[in-house]
Amino acid sequence: MIGCVTDFFTYETTKSVVVKSWKLGLINRIVQLLILTYFISWVFLHEKAYQVQDTAIESSVITKVKGSGLYNDTIMDITDLVSPAQGTSVFAIITNLIITENQVQGYCPEVSPATLNPFIVGPSRHIYIQMFKVCVKSSHSASSFCEIRGWCPAEDDNIPTNPIAEVENFTIFIKNSIRFPLFNFTKSNLQPNISTDYIKTCTFDMKDNIYCPIFKVGDVLRFAQQDFSSIAKKGCVIGIKIGWVCDLDKSEELCEPSYSFIRLDEENSVSKGYNFRYARYYKVEPGTEYRTLFKAFAIRFDVLVYGSAGKFNVIPTLINIVAALTSVGLGTVLCDIILLNFLKGSEQYKAKKFEEVKEDELDKQTLRLTSTLDSTVD
Numbered sequence: 001m002i003g004c005v006t007d008f009f010t011y012e013t014t015k016s017v018v019v020k021s022w023k024l025g026l027i028n029r030i031v032q033l034l035i036l037t038y039f040i041s042w043v044f045l046h047e048k049a050y051q052v053q054d055t056a057i058e059s060s061v062i063t064k065v066k067g068s069g070l071y072n073d074t075i076m077d078i079t080d081l082v083s084p085a086q087g088t089s090v091f092a093i094i095t096n097l098i099i100t101e102n103q104v105q106g107y108c109p110e111v112s113p114a115t116l117n118p119f120i121v122g123p124s125r126h127i128y129i130q131m132f133k134v135c136v137k138s139s140h141s142a143s144s145f146c147e148i149r150g151w152c153p154a155e156d157d158n159i160p161t162n163p164i165a166e167v168e169n170f171t172i173f174i175k176n177s178i179r180f181p182l183f184n185f186t187k188s189n190l191q192p193n194i195s196t197d198y199i200k201t202c203t204f205d206m207k208d209n210i211y212c213p214i215f216k217v218g219d220v221l222r223f224a225q226q227d228f229s230s231i232a233k234k235g236c237v238i239g240i241k242i243g244w245v246c247d248l249d250k251s252e253e254l255c256e257p258s259y260s261f262i263r264l265d266e267e268n269s270v271s272k273g274y275n276f277r278y279a280r281y282y283k284v285e286p287g288t289e290y291r292t293l294f295k296a297f298a299i300r301f302d303v304l305v306y307g308s309a310g311k312f313n314v315i316p317t318l319i320n321i322v323a324a325l326t327s328v329g330l331g332t333v334l335c336d337i338i339l340l341n342f343l344k345g346s347e348q349y350k351a352k353k354f355e356e357v358k359e360d361e362l363d364k365q366t367l368r369l370t371s372t373l374d375s376t377v378d
Helices: 002-006 022-048 163-167 194-199 216-222 314-328 329-340 348-352 359-377
Strands: 051-054 058-066 068-071 075-076 089-113 130-137 146-150 171-180 185-190 215-216 234-247 257-261 275-284 289-314
Touching: 022 051, 022 314, 022 329, 051 359, 058 089, 068 163, 089 163, 130 289, 163 216, 171 216, 171 234, 171 289, 185 234, 215 216, 215 329, 216 257, 216 289, 329 348
Parallel strands: 234 289
Antiparallel strands: 051 289, 058 171, 068 075, 089 146, 089 289, 130 146, 171 185, 171 215, 234 257, 275 289
16 A cells, blocks of 8 residues: 555656667658648648538529420420429439329229239229229230229329320529628629620530539430439439539639549349329319329429638647647657667667656755755855
């Protein structure tokens, strides 16, 4: 216990020992140089650690689609082929349709073939109010089908269709406005000097015309490494990513958007592409309700906005300068490890570096020094 208490009430102070070894000196300077190079090139220049960062980007996206196409000898425009009509950041352009006309409430055969066991009927692929354990013949097929109660005739997914080829030439107008609240900085992807005539004639291109807000559907698919003919029949989901990475220590004009394009849905054989259903209802005399059911295959576009802004600030600058100066001391730690454990003469270095001084020895030395001074005075 006495020994533990004695060891606890001790004081350690650093002792400088100059080791004249060019090997250790070279290692020490190389380590210090590497540390300083890392902090200057990566931390300060690349990561801009002298700045305070704002990643809470606020964004609004407005979209407009223009174009028209031909489907089954019927001209369809954006009112028929774009959903929703509000021009949000997520929208779909229909490329293919399965239309079931003149549906009315009643009893009819389901399109899926019935099971051979009349007492075991699996769940229907379609949403019906009721399914009966009765097999009936279809008017356009020799197979037996389960009878259902619902909107008749039932939808048939197997009818041949031709995609709307003109969709590839549709154009998408994207207006994106952003704000970094920490710096109260606002910006838009529309250049201040942009004109109406320019918007009417330009088309976005990754190399030659990156500031044009008009995107051609075929070009967007090409940028995402997709082919229109391969995805038009079943649809897909495409992401249009707009990045704002701004250095506000420089001119605000240099804060510009960057675009990237990617396919977001997984390509598999179970649930391929993207589709949705909608219906149009109407009544005839004497009040019978009919509807036309549309199963729409579409390219869904998701406009995704991300970004960050940085500006010089004293506090992060001082913190990283102190961290850099502190890290330079790692060279000394590495050299001490080498000298204490791996070089010849490590025992002599330990004896020079670590020296134990006891309190009673200090008292004796003090008495000797006092006696010497007294003798000198006499």
